Amino acid sequence: MKRSVGFFLSLLVCTSLNAQDFDGYIVKLKPGKSLDMKSLSNAKEISTSFGQFVKFEGNEKSISALKSNDAVEYVEPNYIYTVDNTLDSMKAVSDPKFAEQWGLKNTGKNSGGWWTPGKKGEDINAERAWQVTKGSKDVIVAVIDTGIDWRHPDLKNNLWVNEAELNGEEGVDDDGNGVIDDIHGADFANDDGDPMDGHGHGTHCAGVIGASHDRTGIAGVMANVKLMGIKFLTDSGSGSTADAIEAVNYAIKMGAHVMSNSWGGGGKSEALKEAIVAANDQGITFVAAAGNSRSDNDAKETYPANYRVDNVISVGAMDGNGNKASFSNYGKKMVHVFAPGVNILSTVKNGGYQKMSGTSMACPHVSGIVGLLISNNANLNPVDIRDRLMGTAVENSSLNNYTASGRTDAHRALTNTRN
Numbered sequence: 073m074k075r076s077v078g079f080f081l082s083l084l085v086c087t088s089l090n091a092q093d094f095d096g097y098i099v100k101l102k103p104g105k106s107l108d109m110k111s112l113s114n115a116k117e118i119s120t121s122f123g124q125f126v127k128f129e130g131n132e133k134s135i136s137a138l139k140s141n142d143a144v145e146y147v148e149p150n151y152i153y154t155v156d157n158t159l160d161s162m163k164a165v166s167d168p169k170f171a172e173q174w175g176l177k178n179t180g181k182n183s184g185g186w187w188t189p190g191k192k193g194e195d196i197n198a199e200r201a202w203q204v205t206k207g208s209k210d211v212i213v214a215v216i217d218t219g220i221d222w223r224h225p226d227l228k229n230n231l232w233v234n235e236a237e238l239n240g241e242e243g244v245d246d247d248g249n250g251v252i253d254d255i256h257g258a259d260f261a262n263d264d265g266d267p268m269d270g271h272g273h274g275t276h277c278a279g280v281i282g283a284s285h286d287r288t289g290i291a292g293v294m295a296n297v298k299l300m301g302i303k304f305l306t307d308s309g310s311g312s313t314a315d316a317i318e319a320v321n322y323a324i325k326m327g328a329h330v331m332s333n334s335w336g337g338g339g340k341s342e343a344l345k346e347a348i349v350a351a352n353d354q355g356i357t358f359v360a361a362a363g364n365s366r367s368d369n370d371a372k373e374t375y376p377a378n379y380r381v382d383n384v385i386s387v388g389a390m391d392g393n394g395n396k397a398s399f400s401n402y403g404k405k406m407v408h409v410f411a412p413g414v415n416i417l418s419t420v421k422n423g424g425y426q427k428m429s430g431t432s433m434a435c436p437h438v439s440g441i442v443g444l445l446i447s448n449n450a451n452l453n454p455v456d457i458r459d460r461l462m463g464t465a466v467e468n469s470s471l472n473n474y475t476a477s478g479r480t481d482a483h484r485a486l487t488n489t490r491n
């Protein structure tokens with residue numbers, strides 16, 4: 073069964089849809105139990121550190137039979153998550169440079185719209201933060217998205233490298249992790265070891281976090297980092313719960329410290345929540361875009377941003393004046409911080425650069441700041457990190473009604489100060 077609606081996180085003008093979008097079902101098996109796979113249509117087993125799952129096609133009748141099967145813990149829809157790729161503000165930029173990255177350094181002249189100037193200083197305070205740390209090659213940030221263009225000149229020196237596969241045999245799972253030739257990450261949309269981005273969205277997020285500081289192109293929030301490309305959204309920008317839990321499971325297994333998640337949609341999934349809890353148990357922070365539906369996340373649940381797990385940081389988007397972006401979701405309780413998310417310049421596929429808008433762009437700013445915090449102090453756990461970000465955020469009267477804290481500030485977070 074397939075229904076084709078969803079809601080999008082990288083849209084400038086976003087549409088919220090009520091119908092739910094899913095592709096078959098996911099069953100979670102009780103420990104030590106198994107199912108007769110032949111009884112299920114198009115069944116696929118998924119083994120994770122947080123349990124055994126089976127994805128399959130089904131109908132109401134087969135679902136109700138499974139619910140009473142004593143091997144089954146639960147059955148739920150395999151939700152579809154999406155980003156959008158028809159954004160008309162995705163303008164190609166021919167001469168990219170740091171001076172255009174208002175999210176890192178807002179001069180008041182690089183952050184305005186067509187009619188209004190931006191506001192100087194409404195940024196993440198990156199330059200002051202870089203006096204404390206520019207990141208570390210010991211920190212792995214997993215970009216769980218449409219993949220990463222790992223050939224991009226501005227990213228290739230900051231990629232996570234699976235040495236066993238790099239130095240291993242082609243076509244062989246050298247490190248025995250279940251994925252063949254996963255050198256820079258993996259692709260759970262197509263079930264292979266190549267997370268090359270055929271969309272652009274994941275590469276954009278990766279550049280915000282960790283584009284090289286090398287006098288060309290743009291600068292990432294982190295100059296030094298290992299970016300792990302984990303593709304579960306296809307080249308058209310959609311993916312399902314089954315692929316998302318494989319993505320999270322891989323990032324846990326391969327030692328990520330931070331997961332950056334600029335996507336959403338669907339209803340509440342126990343399987344995805346369990347994946348996030350498993351990440352939390354390993355001390356991994358899960359940063360999530362708050363959503364682009366202009367809606368109140370305190371009143372209307374938005375996933376994965378609203379999963380109430382200690383490691384989830386929900387990020388709203390602000391514009392160059394420090395105001396809530398018109399499209400951004402908000403929530404005085406459920407949106408932890410705001411970050412720049414309008415006309416953000418970053419890397420895209422085929423070695424390019426583009427501006428994009430969305431909470432999709434705000435999320436990786438925070439993922440990068442979390443990476444800086446861990447670079448500076450490896451002992452911080454996800455609760456410390458979220459508390460630090462919220463406790464040091466800049467209070468801003470125009471954001472007061474929209475978030476539990478304010479605009480995130482990398483320097484304040486690193487120094488645990490409020491100035």
Ligand code: CA
Pocket residue numbers: 237244245246247248249250251252253254
């Ligand atoms: Ca492998």
